[in-house]
Amino acid sequence: MATPENSDSIPAAALQAKRRGFEPIVTAVDETVAGYQLADEIDVRTVDPLEREREHVDPWDRLTTEARAIGFPGLIAHRNPDAAVDYSRSYRQAMDTDRYTIDAVASPTVETTPRVLAAIPAYNEAATIEDVVADALEYADEVLVVDDGSTDDTATLAREAGAAVLEHEENSGYGGSLKTIFREADRAHADHLVILDGDGQHDPEDIHTLVETQRETDAELVIGSRFEPESDTTFPLYRRGGLFVVNTLTNLGLGIVRPSSWIGDTQSGFRAYDRTAIESLAADDSIGNEMGASTDILHHAHHQSFAIDEVGTTVSYDVDNASSQNPIAHGIHLVTNILRTVEEERPISSLGIPGLLSATCGIGFAYLTMANYIDSGTFPLGLALVSIFFTLAGIFACFTSIILHSLNKHSQRVAETTHAKY
Secondary structure, X not given: OEOOOOHHHHHHHHHHHHHOOOOOEEOXXXXXXXXXXXXXXXXXXXXXXXOHHHOOOOHHHHHHHHHHHHOOOOEEEOOOOOOOEOHHHHHHHHHOOOOOEEEOOEOOOOOOOOOEEEEEEEOOOOOOHHHHHHHHOOOOOXXXXXXXXXXXXXXXXXXXXXOEEEEEOOOOOHHHHHHHHHXXXXXXXXXEEEEOOOOOOOOOOHHHHHHHHHHHHOOOEEEEEOOXXXXXXXXXXXXXXXXXXXXXXXXXXXXXXXXXXXXXXXXXXXXEEEHHHHHHHHOOOOOOOOOOHHHHHHHHHHHOOOOXXXXXXXXXXXXXXXXXXXXXXXXXXXXXXXXHHHHHHOHHHHHHHHHHHHHHHHHHHHHHHHHHHHHHOOXXXXXXXXXXXXXXXXXXXXXXXXXXXHHHHHHHHHHHHHHHHO
């Protein structure tokens, strides 16, 4: 129910309900309330406010009557649109009662304004989550755990250890958990957000180091690096080699050519974000849902000209509940994501220049084909096919790069125009 006091929160609350698969229905104390009008404009179902002579009728009763008439099986009353709703628990409660209307269950989100918020994306981490939360609470004002559809007791154990817990109904991936974390940290107005893993590989004591470094350097992003001198991380040889390839490709994809300016550990999940970075990332819907989100965040930071600093941190791979994801499959996914991003953001350098070189080689092979035919009278079919392949591939790559470059420029102009307008 829209009122002058909660008007600003109505559209966001309604859209959040729609994203979670619920059909929002909105009424108001008066049709002039801005939140009610906006709900109608964004295609949310609305119920006309009561006439003044009937103001003794409870608007919630009116919503219940309208919901029954429309054919909804039940009504969840979101009485405080400023607060987040735990839709999973609200739905389960609605299914477990005979009442048609129930009050929404408030989401167990961070209620204070923490200077330091530690957040943990977790999936089936019941074996370690209690210890990680308890240790993190020694160095952070609040700990938030995003349970990404776990099938074990991760959420329950995290709550018992003192964390606020948000639960995804289904597994949405590492990046999906990160996006939830950024939105919640933004809502809680945290000054510093430190993200660490729930499997015990990261040392929560380093939260203090990351935050202090951020305060001293004013860097929007501080990365706990496994390659800094202070780190005592021992790598398996295959992991070190894979990280070298991924780090190299990521830095080149960011346009960082000089190795002295490279980000040393592009795949570290142990990171600290300041208020500016939190707000910016919370509004970015382009971050992927999978493990490539770590790279997407670095591209976001690069585009926003964020300062990035690194401090040494030791990662333990000798833990019982370490990630079971196949490292080769993980590496292939990361490399594919990096190459796709580079292709989209730098089409001229990634496609145009190689395409031009390929077309030039094709022309060279064509010259050799014709020279051989003139000299010997025999047409070299194999050489001709090579010439055609390189020439067509080069031309196709060049045209593709031109089209992608034009689309990028158009998108940038649209974004600049929209920003200037608003």
